[in-house]
Amino acid sequence: MTIYGVYQMLQVVRFASMTLLQGLMIFFFAVSLGWIAFAAGSVLAGASKRRDPTPGSGVATLTALVMPIYNEDPLRTTAALRAMAEALALIDAHRGFEIVILSDSTNADSWIRETLSTDLLRNSLLTIMPVWYRRRWQNIARKSGNLEDFVTRWGGRYDHMIVLDADSLIDAHTLQRLLQAMQTDPDLGILQTAPQLIGATTFFGRLQQFAACVYGPVITRGLSAWSGDSGNYWGHNAIIRTAAFAQYCGLPKLAGRKPFGGFVLSHDFVEAALMRRGGWKVRMATDCGGSWEESPPSLIDVAIRDRRWAQGNLQHMKIIGAAGFSFISRIHLGVGIMSYLSSPLWLVMLGIGFALAVQSHLIRPEYFNHDFQLFPTWPRFDVELMMALFWFSMIVLLIPKMLGLVRALLSRRIRRGSGGVIGVAASFLLEVILSALYAPVLMLIQSRHVFEVFMGRDSGWKPQRRDSGGTTWSDAWHFHKRHMFLSCATAVIVWFLSPPLLAWLSPALLGLFLSVPLSRASGSESLGRILSRLALLRTPEELETPPLVARRQELVRLGVAPPVDGLRHLARHRESRLTHINGNLARPADPRGRPDPYAFTAEQKLKDARSLDEALAWLTPVERVEVAGDARLLNQLALLPDAEHPLFLI
Amino acid sequence: MDLRLNPHLELTPPAAAFQARAGSGGMPPENPVEMPPQELGYKPQRRGRHWPGAAVLYARFILVS
Numbered sequence: 282m283t284i285y286g287v288y289q290m291l292q293v294v295r296f297a298s299m300t301l302l303q304g305l306m307i308f309f310f311a312v313s314l315g316w317i318a319f320a321a322g323s324v325l326a327g328a329s330k331r332r333d334p335t336p337g338s339g340v341a342t343l344t345a346l347v348m349p350i351y352n353e354d355p356l357r358t359t360a361a362l363r364a365m366a367e368a369l370a371l372i373d374a375h376r377g378f379e380i381v382i383l384s385d386s387t388n389a390d391s392w393i394r395e396t397l398s399t400d401l402l403r404n405s406l407l408t409i410m411p412v413w414y415r416r417r418w419q420n421i422a423r424k425s426g427n428l429e430d431f432v433t434r435w436g437g438r439y440d441h442m443i444v445l446d447a448d449s450l451i452d453a454h455t456l457q458r459l460l461q462a463m464q465t466d467p468d469l470g471i472l473q474t475a476p477q478l479i480g481a482t483t484f485f486g487r488l489q490q491f492a493a494c495v496y497g498p499v500i501t502r503g504l505s506a507w508s509g510d511s512g513n514y515w516g517h518n519a520i521i522r523t524a525a526f527a528q529y530c531g532l533p534k535l536a537g538r539k540p541f542g543g544f545v546l547s548h549d550f551v552e553a554a555l556m557r558r559g560g561w562k563v564r565m566a567t568d569c570g571g572s573w574e575e576s577p578p579s580l581i582d583v584a585i586r587d588r589r590w591a592q593g594n595l596q597h598m599k600i601i602g603a604a605g606f607s608f609i610s611r612i613h614l615g616v617g618i619m620s621y622l623s624s625p626l627w628l629v630m631l632g633i634g635f636a637l638a639v640q641s642h643l644i645r646p647e648y649f650n651h652d653f654q655l656f657p658t659w660p661r662f663d664v665e666l667m668m669a670l671f672w673f674s675m676i677v678l679l680i681p682k683m684l685g686l687v688r689a690l691l692s693r694r695i696r697r698g699s700g701g702v703i704g705v706a707a708s709f710l711l712e713v714i715l716s717a718l719y720a721p722v723l724m725l726i727q728s729r730h731v732f733e734v735f736m737g738r739d740s741g742w743k744p745q746r747r748d749s750g751g752t753t754w755s756d757a758w759h760f761h762k763r764h765m766f767l768s769c770a771t772a773v774i775v776w777f778l779s780p781p782l783l784a785w786l787s788p789a790l791l792g793l794f795l796s797v798p799l800s801r802a803s804g805s806e807s808l809g810r811i812l813s814r815l816a817l818l819r820t821p822e823e824l825e826t827p828p829l830v831a832r833r834q835e836l837v838r839l840g841v842a843p844p845v846d847g848l849r850h851l852a853r854h855r856e857s858r859l860t861h862i863n864g865n866l867a868r869p870a871d872p873r874g875r876p877d878p879y880a881f882t883a884e885q886k887l888k889d890a891r892s893l894d895e896a897l898a899w900l901t902p903v904e905r906v907e908v909a910g911d912a913r914l915l916n917q918l919a920l921l922p923d924a925e926h927p928l929f930l931i
Numbered sequence: 932m933d934l935r936l937n938p939h940l941e942l943t944p945p946a947a948a949f950q951a952r953a954g955s956g957g958m959p960p961e962n963p964v965e966m967p968p969q970e971l972g973y974k975p976q977r978r979g980r981h982w983p984g985a986a987v988l989y990a991r992f993i994l995v996s
Contacts, residue, residue, distance in 0.1 A: 319994075322994040322995070322996075323994055325994075326990040326991070326993040326994045328993075329986060329989050329990050329993060330990060331986055379959075396957070411959070413959060414958070415956075415957060415958045433963055433966045434961050434962075435958065435959060435961060435963075436963070436964035436966070437962035437963060437964045468978070468979075503990075503994075506986070506987070506990035507990040507991045507994045509983045509984065509986075509987030509990075510983065510987075511983075526966075527964040527966040528966075529969065529975070530966070531966040531967045531968040531969050532968060533968040533969055533970065533971055534968065555969050558977070559975060559978060560977035560979050560980070560981075561978065600971060603972070604972055604974040605973075605975065865956050865957055866956035866957065866958060867956060
């Protein structure tokens with residue numbers, strides 16, 4: 282496909298008299314077309330894939346349901362874990378599973394809420410499975426460091442671990458199937474499921490959810506077909522053989538400074554490549570279903586997450602050449618890198634197109650290049666061939682979506698759940714149009730991310746927003762005003778230079794021009810509800826909520842929200858204080874000669890304070906964590922009076 | 932953490948039950964495993980080689996072509 286496209290492009294401009302700009306244009310066109318042709322080829326390869334074999338049952342093992350969390354809402358995370366444990370118990374498959382919550386939370390109130398919610402979870406699952414909780418004091422290497430700490434300290438206890446995200450859900454049959462696959466194939470190191478998106482209520486969330494429902498299965502099926510035993514790992518909703526992971530997947534600290542040096546950020550692809558390097562199989566289970574996650578609610582949330590992912594994936598440029606990686610593992614890493622580099626590539630292509638227009642407008646063509654030339658050399662730009670090439674590129678681009686649509690129309694479940702044939706087709710059209718509008722905005726956002734990473738700016742680590750808080754006009758304006766101005770300025774300049782070029786650029790410019798309202802709409806729940814009522818962008822899970830998802834929703838609805846001000850709650854509730862103290866590992870001792878100054882300042886502030894309000898107002902976030910982690914300081918805090926609890930009552 | 936530091940605290944029945952179950956502070960007794968950082972410039976010894984099956988090779992052929 283790429284060779285044909287490049288050949289046609291060379292016909293558009295005369296190869297022999299090609300200018301430097303035209304040459305650059307063809308180069309970037311070849312890379313971009315190669316990228317979309319790869320996606321199309323991957324999906325087509327999926328058609329050849331046979332169904333995953335059904336595993337038999339093997340010897341009994343112990344499996345940890347591991348959920349790393351970072352300042353998340355514990356009501357939601359514990360509800361998900363409880364729903365999964367109950368589902369396992371319902372089919373009598375709960376034996377051999379244990380829940381392990383691995384917290385990296387840095388906020389004292391989040392931490393306190395976690396321990397109190399974990400205690401409730403533990404009590405509710407007393408007869409089903411054990412629930413363990415550990416909070417790290419030092420967040421070394423973020424999520425991968427969190428898991429590594431668990432494996433190195435408790436990994437010997439478990440044969441397998443099923444890694445979950447804070448918004449993950451896996452149904453009991455799928456959990457059982459994952460476990461059986463590991464038990465029956467002793468060479469299997471990682472088995473990754475293909476999670477579907479659920480629970481989206483906003484406009485943009487529903488858009489992503491519908492796209493994942495219709496296109497996701499054909500994409501993952503293709504990926505699984507050609508990667509075989511050299512599959513990939515996406516960091517969650519997967520089962521891992523603990524001993525193999527410990528032996529082969531310890532991540533190195535990369536030489537150099539951030540953002541390319543330091544700890545490996547997007548650890549999952551690297552762990553899959555390392556596991557494969559060690560001779561273990563890494564496979565993708567595409568047929569089992571029953572695996573879900575949630576999507577960011579708005580365009581700005583996607584952009585924030587993408588900043589982190591961009592840095593993580595671009596960091597793989599330092600890893601892709603590692604010794605012993607299989608060729609397919611290198612392709613996975615390369616695909617991740619290209620996911621982000623494709624945006625600046627597109628931007629550069631647009632820039633070259635713009636420069637070509639300027640060149641043709643301002644520079645007179647050279648009709649006689651040689652001294653003895655009888656006939657002039659006319660500048661060549663075959664518009665008809667260019668149009669044919671445009672439609673060819675569009676077809677290549679839309680192959681994955683078209684195949685997804687065909688699959689969706691053939692699936693009775695999706696047809697019924699997404700408004701019938703008309704509903705699926707209308708949603709498909711809407712998704713294609715909206716994706717085309719959002720694409721140039723995302724292209725500029727990702728190009729900026731790539732630029733920032735190459736400039737050496739670190740992404741930091743912010744927790745992902747999972748609720749649908751909405752996007753205000755002010756947020757949208759601040760985030761996208763540059764995109765809007767850029768589209769207006771480009772449109773005006775191009776109009777003067779070459780009106781036909783403006784027609785070519787109009788789809789991209791329209792998306793940028795509408796970026797503020799599009800971003801505002803992306804976080805809108807009311808728009809999401811309207812679409813749902815019109816049976817647009819609807820997924821089968823909305824019509825028939827899977828029992829596991831429904832149970833989690835019910836538990837969240839019925840659950841008692843943990844206290845907002847965790848420290849105040851601990852100060853006034855003795856049982857909660859005990860639960861918190863008892864439910865956490867002891868604070869590690871400071872290195873000799875380097876005591877933690879925050880513990881000292883916190884203690885001094887508690888001594889100086891005359892009331893609880895005064896103490897809580899004085900404590901900084903870091904000091905609050907110190908108080909929450911020290912039984913002595915907590916008791917000191919509890920002895921301080923407030924309006925409701927005068928001194929003589931404490 | 933040291934409960935003895937607070938003489939006013941009392942163990943409630945569920946907390947006492949939990950304390951009896953747990954190794955320490957919310958986690959089971961440690962069972963450590965070594966997880967050495969991998970050397971990217973050095974190829975470790977593999978466990979054996981698994982050649983891709985015909986279906987995978989066919990899928991790769993489609994992908995390339």
